[in-house]
Amino acid sequence: MEGAKAKPHAVILSSPGLGHLIPVLELGRHLVTAHDSKVTIFVVSSGTSAAESQVIESSMSLKLCEVIVLPPPNISDLVDADAAVFTRIAVLMREIRPAFSSAMSSLRFPPTVLIVDFFGNESLEIADEFKIPKFVYVPSHAWFLALTIYLPILHEAVNGEYVDEKEGLFIPGCRPVQPEEVVDPMLSRSDQQYLEYLSMAIKISKSDGILVNTWEELEPATLAALRDDKLWGRISKAPIYPVGPITKQTRPIDSNKKLFEWLDKQPSESVLFVSFGSGGVLSKEQMRELAWGLELSQQRFIWVVRTPAVKSGDGSFFTVGNGNNDIPSYLPEGFLDRTNNVGLVISDWAPQVEILSHSAVGGFFSHCGWNSTLESIINEVPLIAWPLYAEQKMSATLLVEDLRIALRSKTLPSKGIVEREEIKMLVKRIMVDEEGHAIRARVKELKLSAKKAWNENGSSKALAQVLC
Known part of the structure; x- marks a missing residue:
């Protein structure tokens, strides 16, 4: 029909692993079914997980979203064999950026928004090349997001290891994080995964918005704190969008x-x-x-x-x-x-x-x-x-x-x-x-x-x- 508005075209980038892949695929499904959008999902495959391959194939067969698999780059010369999983994924997603940029340029329909998962922040700047908004999808809770955004401040404020602190780590308006609760990348400040996590914390705050897989009634105090400009305005200006609960849907079971x-x-x-x-x-x-x-x-x-x-x-x-x-x-x-x-x-x-x-x-x-x-x-x-x-x-x-x-x-x-x-x-x-x-x-x-x-x-x- 003449004058009909074109559908928005969301491009989503997912890092490897079922814990990252499933919420990205389900986010894409919601955008298609509830918001009449076109969605293209780029998946960086680990190449080693049978269950991951099955989930990708199943999503392709549904044909709700276009799913494009990006082969994992060889990072054997960039990380030690015993490097933490967090480090391996971070390096993998950094090295995939040229292939992802090229693949986006080859799309038949121009993208109108770019969404990357937590590990895909290295590709946020690609959105600027297309002059489209860029968002980060954090498939976790708002309290974890608050810790992540506040990490650059903690990095300067805390001397020594976080796990050696005698009291909980202060986060504005939120429950403190106790030393025994800190996320794995914060266990040792000399480990590469800590530096990768710190870099992510800085980059996601520069996005146009952060999607988090929670909802208002689940974490009302934390979400209210994150929106309080007096508490967080100078730390992160990225709006917070609670988009959950986004969960995997039940499927017919042929086996088991x-x-x-x-x-x-x-x-x-x-x-x-x-x-x-x-x-x-x-x-x-x-x-x-x-x-x-x-x-x-x-x-x-x-x-x-x-x-x-x-x-x-x-x-x-x-x-x-x-x-x-x-x-x-x-x-x-x-x-x-x-x-x-x-x-x-x-x-x-x-x-x-x-x-x-x-x-x-x-x-x-x-x-x-x-x-x-x-x-x-x-x-x-x-x-x-x-x-x-x-x-x-x-x-x-x-x-x-x-x-x-x-x-x-x-x-x-x-x-x-x-x-x-x-x-x-x-x-x-x-x-x-x-x-x-x-x-x-x-x-x-x-x-x-x-x-x-x-x-x-x-x-x-x-x-x-x-x-x-």
């Missing part, structure tokens, strides 16, 4: 028939789902204690198990879904036989959203990755918080102390071994005790607030403002 047939036979809210995300691995000793704790609790469970690491951390980040585990070799002898009637152990990967949405699931033993956390809230499932890396220690505090929808162990899993008796009690508290019922009621309240966030005055409105 045995798993869902088993779930269908279980009573409502009786099964504990145990999974530590796309990067979480436990030490062999901790895995054995967890196995004993699950067995002693006598509660039904589904446990996604990966080969143990020398120490807990993010060792499987780039290889999730490759399915090469020999489960019995590192679990207590006889565990699978003794728990055969009450639990299922799955190697390496499981359809998490579909499991959490099943009526038989009543608890989530989780690493507190933000994607997993939102999926748990959307499906009214209370949590046992087991943070391992990244911002998960902050997330655990938010869930336990502010939102009160989770329980956690006295010992930080990243600091020491949590023993079987404590694990047994955590499981029973969340699955059986009155305390667990009260937590479940609060999760259901949060789900209602999440649904309200997608009305015309909430998250949907925030996304519409970005497209204008």
Whole structure:
């Protein structure tokens, strides 16, 4: 029709890893379905994760968004073999910039807005070449965003290591971050990942806006603080857009028939789902204690198990879904036989959203990755918080102390071994005790607030403002 307004064309850049890729793909889906936009998503593939490849192929088959895979550049000469995952992704995304710029120039339809994920900040300046607005998408909570934006100030104000501070790290208008809660890149100021994180903190504040995967009723005080010019105006002038909850949608399941047939036979809210995300691995000793704790609790469970690491951390980040585990070799002898009637152990990967949405699931033993956390809230499932890396220690505090929808162990899993008796009690508290019922009621309240966030005055409105 003559004079019809052209659709906005959003270009989104995603870094590798399921924790980054899934929220970017879902953001693209929302822009297409709710805002009638054209969306092109550039994905930097890790080239090593079977699950990541499956998610990309599935998104391509839906044909909602154009998904273009950028092959990962060779960074072997730029990072040490034992470099932290954060460093590897940061360097990877810096080196992809020329290929991304060239690919954007080859698009059939001119882009009207550029959105990069947290690690894609090196490509923000490409938007200036196209004379289009540029935004950063932070698929985490507002408290983590506040810490990130304030990091350049902390860098100057704090002498020595953050983990050695005696008091919490001050953030204007927000809950202080305790030394034991700091994100991994802040554990050592001499590590390259700290310098990469500091650089990101400076760059994202220079964008035209920051999208964060939260909503007003989930973090009202933190969002209010971030908008307070008296507190933050001189630190970051980038507007904050709460666009959540953006979560992965359930899909029809063709495989895992045995798993869902088993779930269908279980009573409502009786099964504990145990999974530590796309990067979480436990030490062999901790895995054995967890196995004993699950067995002693006598509660039904589904446990996604990966080969143990020398120490807990993010060792499987780039290889999730490759399915090469020999489960019995590192679990207590006889565990699978003794728990055969009450639990299922799955190697390496499981359809998490579909499991959490099943009526038989009543608890989530989780690493507190933000994607997993939102999926748990959307499906009214209370949590046992087991943070391992990244911002998960902050997330655990938010869930336990502010939102009160989770329980956690006295010992930080990243600091020491949590023993079987404590694990047994955590499981029973969340699955059986009155305390667990009260937590479940609060999760259901949060789900209602999440649904309200997608009305015309909430998250949907925030996304519409970005497209204008």
